[in-house]
Amino acid sequence: MSRTISLQAALLLWLISSAPQSLAETPEITAISPAGGQQGRTIEVTVQGKLGTAPLRFWSNQPELTAMFPEKPEKTFSLTIPEQTSPGPVLLRLANADGASRLLPFVVGKLPEVQEAEPNEALEKSQTIATDGCVVNGALGKNGDVDTFAIDLEAGQTLVAAVTAQQILGSPMDGVLQLVASDGYVVAQNDDDHANDPLLIYVAKKAGRYYLRLFGFPATPNSSIRFSGGADWIYRLTVSTGPYVDHLQPVALHGPARSLFTNQSAGIFQSSPSRSRHLKTEKHSFTSIPCPRTLSHSRLRITRSYRNLSQSRSLPRVA
Numbered sequence: 001m002s003r004t005i006s007l008q009a010a011l012l013l014w015l016i017s018s019a020p021q022s023l024a025e026t027p028e029i030t031a032i033s034p035a036g037g038q039q040g041r042t043i044e045v046t047v048q049g050k051l052g053t054a055p056l057r058f059w060s061n062q063p064e065l066t067a068m069f070p071e072k073p074e075k076t077f078s079l080t081i082p083e084q085t086s087p088g089p090v091l092l093r094l095a096n097a098d099g100a101s102r103l104l105p106f107v108v109g110k111l112p113e114v115q116e117a118e119p120n121e122a123l124e125k126s127q128t129i130a131t132d133g134c135v136v137n138g139a140l141g142k143n144g145d146v147d148t149f150a151i152d153l154e155a156g157q158t159l160v161a162a163v164t165a166q167q168i169l170g171s172p173m174d175g176v177l178q179l180v181a182s183d184g185y186v187v188a189q190n191d192d193d194h195a196n197d198p199l200l201i202y203v204a205k206k207a208g209r210y211y212l213r214l215f216g217f218p219a220t221p222n223s224s225i226r227f228s229g230g231a232d233w234i235y236r237l238t239v240s241t242g243p244y245v246d247h248l249q250p251v252a253l254h255g256p257a258r259s260l261f262t263n264q265s266a267g268i269f270q271s272s273p274s275r276s277r278h279l280k281t282e283k284h285s286f287t288s289i290p291c292p293r294t295l296s297h298s299r300l301r302i303t304r305s306y307r308n309l310s311q312s313r314s315l316p317r318v319a
């Protein structure tokens with residue numbers, strides 16, 4: 001009996017001594033910044049959380065995307081978005097031998113992109129951005145955070161400012177977007193256009209400097225009644241004075257397309273890079289038909305054909 005016990009003790013000691021001294025860390029990522037990038041660019045991406053132990057592997061449902069990791073990964077890696085990458089939302093995942101991160105939403109765009117620069121909470125500290133088409137990657141990084149961006153408009157210009165945050169990126173924010181004139185008055189505001197994400201459209205009555213102001217509340221309401229924020233409250237703010245596709249109608253297609261509507265001007269209707277079809281869109285007043293969230297390899301895409309072909313929306317194809 002005592003001999004059996006001593007054998008068991010020896011086996012236990014051997015198991016303990018042969019166990020690895022330190023376990024590898026799996027990638028644990030809650031958000032990435034920027035949460036999108038322009039076609040044809042290589043960008044540096046910072047993660048919220050940890051990348052995990054090398055060697056790391058990268059996966060995306062958009063196979064053109066590639067990633068490079070530093071020898072000793074900490075918080076950043078580089079991501080290459082080739083010019084031919086289709087615009088729209090994609091999913092990323094990082095993994096090593098011990099496990100994988102959750103799926104991370106990322107948006108491939110056609111417009112130039114800039115990073116939010118803090119401090120920018122007040123009009124006098126606002127960050128000046130281009131109005132003829134750009135995307136700001138930012139975050140409401142802490143409670144009370146307010147992000148302000150200065151833009152210049154000509155009289156009669158139509159400004160479109162759209163926030164992508166909760167609906168596509170899974171950001172826990174319920175954002176509100178305001179347009180403030182140079183005299184400090186709020187001339188336009190939107191809270192929820194697509195899910196909790198705002199989209200603001202404003203025709204400038206006079207030329208001058210205006211300010212886009214973004215703040216947010218928790219998408220899951222709690223007992224606090226104040227501007228909120230956090231490291232993973234990431235957003236993308238698209239600003240344009242050109243045509244903007246805010247939704248499509250119908251929201252799914254069976255066979256040849258009969259009609260689709262956008263808010264302004266004409267667009268190009270594409271089925272896929274290999275098989276495209278061109279249709280004139282009709283002018284249509286703003287009707288709230290949210291763009292579907294479905295991510296599918298088989299999908300149709302509308303892009304605008306005005307100026308620098310900058311906006312796109314996707315809809316699922318019903319075979």
Ligand SMILES: [Ca+2]
Nearest residue numbers: 139140141147
């Ligand atoms: Ca901020």
Ligand SMILES: [Ca+2]
Nearest residue numbers: 174175191196
């Ligand atoms: Ca909102």
